[in-house]
Amino acid sequence: MSGHDHGEDGVSRRKVLECMTWxxxxxxxxxxxxxxxxxxxxxxxxxATAAAPGMTFLQISDSHVGFDKPANPNALGTLEEAVNKxxxxxxxxxxxxxxxxxxxLSKAAEFDNADRIISQxxxxxxxxxxxxxxxxxxxxxxxxxYGRGTKGQGWxxxxxxxxxxxxxxxVVDLKAGGLGNLGAEQLAWLEDDLRGKSKSTPVVLFAxxxxxxxxxxxxxxxxxxxxxxxxxxxxxxxxVLNGHIHQVMQKVEGNVTFHTARSTAFPQPAPGTASSPGxxxxxxxxxxxxxxxxxxxxKQNEQRLAIIDTPLQG
Amino acid sequence: MKTLNRRDFAVDLxxxxxxxxxxxxxxARADDTSMEVHIDNFVFQPPELKIKxxxxxxxxxxxxxxxxxxxxxxxRSKTLDTDDKFxxxxxxxxxxxxxxxxxxxxxxMIKVE
Numbered sequence: 176m177s178g179h180d181h182g183e184d185g186v187s188r189r190k191v192l193e194c195m196t197w198x199x200x201x202x203x204x205x206x207x208x209x210x211x212x213x214x215x216x217x218x219x220x221x222x223a224t225a226a227a228p229g230m231t232f233l234q235i236s237d238s239h240v241g242f243d244k245p246a247n248p249n250a251l252g253t254l255e256e257a258v259n260k261x262x263x264x265x266x267x268x269x270x271x272x273x274x275x276x277x278x279x280l281s282k283a284a285e286f287d288n289a290d291r292i293i294s295q296x297x298x299x300x301x302x303x304x305x306x307x308x309x310x311x312x313x314x315x316x317x318x319x320x321y322g323r324g325t326k327g328q329g330w331x332x333x334x335x336x337x338x339x340x341x342x343x344x345x346v347v348d349l350k351a352g353g354l355g356n357l358g359a360e361q362l363a364w365l366e367d368d369l370r371g372k373s374k375s376t377p378v379v380l381f382a383x384x385x386x387x388x389x390x391x392x393x394x395x396x397x398x399x400x401x402x403x404x405x406x407x408x409x410x411x412x413x414x415v416l417n418g419h420i421h422q423v424m425q426k427v428e429g430n431v432t433f434h435t436a437r438s439t440a441f442p443q444p445a446p447g448t449a450s451s452p453g454x455x456x457x458x459x460x461x462x463x464x465x466x467x468x469x470x471x472x473x474k475q476n477e478q479r480l481a482i483i484d485t486p487l488q489g
Numbered sequence: 490m491k492t493l494n495r496r497d498f499a500v501d502l503x504x505x506x507x508x509x510x511x512x513x514x515x516x517a518r519a520d521d522t523s524m525e526v527h528i529d530n531f532v533f534q535p536p537e538l539k540i541k542x543x544x545x546x547x548x549x550x551x552x553x554x555x556x557x558x559x560x561x562x563x564x565r566s567k568t569l570d571t572d573d574k575f576x577x578x579x580x581x582x583x584x585x586x587x588x589x590x591x592x593x594x595x596x597x598m599i600k601v602e
Contacts, residue, residue, distance in 0.1 A: 244553040244571070280555060280570060306591045310555065310568040351561070351588035352596050393531070394594035451530035454553050 230336030236418030237438035241279035246454035250440035274418035275305025275383030343382040355384030355397035390446035463488035533597035560587035
């Protein structure tokens with residue numbers, strides 16, 4: 176099996192590069208997808224642990240509480256494992272970001288279960304919705320729980336540790352044949368939110384679907400994401416975090432670092448390596464090496480945020 | 490023999506492909522009042538269906554991930570979990586483009602004549 180896996184790895188990386196060529200971005204890629212032991216991650220891990228304690232925050236994503244199919248019959252259980260891992264961290268992060276798909280079918284019980292487990296971290300959690308969190312008929316469960324103090328469909332910003340955080344919603348009003356969508360109202364708000372901010376303020380944008388075009392054939396991108404990125408172009412340090420694609424992928428473009436988080440529920444295939452982006456079934460022994468959490472360190476006077484991905488196991 | 494077989498197979502394949510393409514048209518006889526569309530691997534199958542007025546189309550989600558079937562202003566299913574179905578009876582002629590509102594890259598077409 177492992178020989179086969181290596182083969183697949185090679186293909187997926189090549190495909191990812193091909194895909195970015197099609198997308199015409201013409202930028203340098205650094206991909207650390209699914210390989211937490213790779214040099215880059217060891218480096219950033221060392222940088223983070225050697226660093227004087229700065230502000231640390233966590234990202235988790237795509238918990239899919241309620242999912243019970245063979246790819247992971249116990250998504251709530253692996254979410255709990257992730258939270259246990261968070262609780263065991265030597266330094267308590269300042270807060271946590273959840274980049275959507277908290278639930279699988281937006282059922283009240285799924286939100287309840289997710290809350291019960293995530294609250295065990297005893298961290299403030301800043302959420303943005305995934306498309307799976309907006310499935311109830313009146314689309315009210317997510318907003319009633321997490322939408323307080325937010326604008327529109329649930330977007331908002333806040334400041335922490337000298338960093339300006341902006342939570343965006345790109346899972347509503349999706350158009351046939353299209354990608355994720357922010358919409359004119361949200362973009363206008365974003366432009367306004369950033370107005371007057373010093374360009375030296377580090378900015379973290381987070382949303383569920385990637386704001387950059389990862390793989391349009393699977394809808395992995397945001398139609399008007401480029402508009403949002405234009406507004407942050409002049410800033411010295413911009414970090415864009417998302418979930419949705421259930422795998423680690425990173426891109427650096429000028430002062431902007433894009434990073435996607437793993438799911439705590441089930442892995443999805445690398446772009447173009449399967450017939451669909453649906454849940455990827457892996458051996459039980461391997462599952463936890465493909466799920467995990469990300470912690471992000473911000474050190475004052477450093478432009479880059481160090482992002483450390485921690486799989487649940489391995 | 491081997492090449493012959495292969496050629497036979499290729500011919501068969503060609504025919505079955507042609508049949509698959511023609512299927513919606515050839516089976517949409519006046520007495521056909523119901524048709525099926527399956528969702529497999531984030532794809533509506535068949536992606537295009539030609540039917541007569543009065544036909545009921547039933548979509549079945551066979552993925553592990555929920556999907557919807559939405560034609561703007563015409564019909565909108567609830568969220569379909571695995572094996573859930575949605576039916577709609579077409580009473581007016583026309584082209585009905587539809588998509589999954591959760592995965593908008595999934596699109597399909599019902600042509601009603």
